[in-house]
């Protein structure tokens with residue numbers, strides 16, 4: 001029995017060790033020298049985080065400055081990936097799904113910009129933008145709701161009023177997303193957005 005328990009503990013520790021825990025994620029901002037547009041890079045591995053901090057420290061002039069990552073255009077809920085070069089930071093309709101590594105060079109097919117991903121000029125699912133690198137650390141508690149909710153990071157009736165004023169609007173697009181009422185950047189303001197706001201309201205109040 002004792003041997004069985006130890007085996008279970010061992011397997012659990014191995015599985016847990018391979019899963020990035022929520023507290024391990026550190027968010028970084030990837031942008032060019034002039035902040036024209038940007039995207040959010042979540043990192044879990046301590047070595048990757050150290051390298052990203054070195055890039056910030058040396059203002060991007062460091063080895064392997066290019067971020068190679070797989071992206072997804074299937075946003076589920078509120079998107080952590082926003083353009084923090086603008087204020088308030090508008091949500092992109094895509095995000096970094098998987099960090100693949102840092103590189104000195106990438107193939108031309110991976111070069112582009114966040115804006116080109118958004119407008120469909122860049123159609124691939126792997127990015128390695130040549131003139132973009134890690135320029136700032138955003139911390140571990142990045143809260144995208146703060147960019148959406150009226151006046152503060154808390155869901156209240158003023159936010160509900162905004163959602164109601166855009167109710168059932170269609171053709172919501174970047175950067176406005178129908179006055180930020182299209183919370184999940186799906187293109188329409190509907191019950192899914194209402195459910196997202198309702199859940200946030202229950203969590204905040």
Ligand SMILES: [Ca+2]
Nearest residue numbers: 149150154156
């Ligand atoms: Ca509010």
Ligand SMILES: [Ca+2]
Nearest residue numbers: 182184186188
């Ligand atoms: Ca929506």
